[in-house]
């Protein structure tokens with residue numbers, strides 16, 4: 086049997102012909118919420134970031150051969166416990182990187198609009214230059230912004246980048262955006278001392294994992310530094326974020342930076358492919374269908390860009406795809422109710438990527454920039 090998080094995209098088209106599928110809310114895939122009979126039958130387990138696949142859960146599933154997480158982060162998997170039992174596992178690196186890039190760009194445009202400043206004049210510091218950090222970097226570079234990178238493992242491996250140390254970055258960048266995994270050496274990477282060292286008027290974005298920023302310290306620093314602007318998508322203690330941090334954040338969302346229809350489908354596709362290529366493959370697995378074959382939703386209505394592509398018109402295009410300011414309002418309302426955090430996650434499953442919007446323009450330069458940002462363009 087295949088047991089999966091109910092919020093996983095395309096389970097039916099990809100797996101229904103191969104095995105019985107049993108779905109549950111991700112947080113209910115746990116020892117205390119599954120009966121023994123179900124646990125014993127699970128051969129393939131497909132999860133998202135909210136299901137801790139720990140040693141006890143793994144031990145209770147004697148038939149388990151494959152675990153797939155349709156996420157980039159793997160901090161919820163006990164990989165040692167999986168590997169010691171010879172259970173094959175896979176994640177979905179890069180599946181939702183474009184969505185994170187689009188979220189961060191939209192958030193920065195929203196803040197620039199609110200503060201009446203030009204994003205163009207701000208220097209950006211990206212902490213982590215993997216899939217999501219690079220997706221942000223590409224978009225900001227396409228707009229001509231100065232972007233610095235901090236990724237000691239990549240720098241040490243000889244990769245090219247505009248490298249700065251984290252501490253140097255905090256002192257000279259107007260925007261710091263975090264894109265590192267949650268692991269021992271990144272826990273509270275931004276601690277009280279580093280948060281206090283943020284350049285006056287800085288904007289801090291966290292779309293990685295809540296634990297990367299010391300949330301309580303951030304509340305204290307922000308109380309003393311009203312000049313700071315905060316964009317928080319991830320939180321310590323999800324699904325119950327620190328209320329004081331929600332209150333003092335300028336944009337707050339429910340761990341949905343990486344949510345897009347396309348990203349969710351790519352995640353399940355990658356797991357289908359990984360399972361098919363593993364010794365745990367289900368019988369007679371066909372080739373993984375393409376994104377176009379699985380994408381059943383229509384494109385967004387096309388728009389024409391009248392006039393120049395400037396900060397205001399670009400924000401308008403981003404809002405047509407995804408209204409982040411409205412999501413921020415809904416999140417603040419939802420979070421006061423029990424289950425509100427997860428309700429906003431579920432409500433965000435229909436977001437499209439920029440590529441779903443065709444922008445018609447006769448301005449060749451605007452078309453080039455829009456294409457580099459991920460929009461579909463047409464003359």
Ligand SMILES: NC(=O)C1=CN([C@@H]2O[C@H](COP(=O)(O)OP(=O)(O)OC[C@H]3O[C@@H](n4cnc5c(N)ncnc54)[C@H](O)[C@@H]3O)[C@@H](O)[C@H]2O)C=CC1
Nearest residue numbers: 157158213214215216217236238264265266292293342343
């Ligand atoms: N909010 C959301 O919806 C999403 C959150 N995430 C989170 O963001 C994290 C990053 O995602 P990706 O960029 O796709 O991962 P990735 O694995 O492609 O890149 C992470 C980068 O961080 C670097 N890194 C590691 N330690 C570092 C340190 N101490 N300082 C600076 N850089 C360091 C690595 O060398 C690597 O290049 C994921 O692990 C996940 O936890 C990912 C996707 C969506």
Ligand SMILES: O=C(O)C(=O)[C@H](O)COP(=O)(O)O
Nearest residue numbers: 133134135156157158181343
């Ligand atoms: O890919 C990751 O890592 C993430 O954080 C996901 O975007 C989070 O989404 P869920 O998998 O928890 O729905």
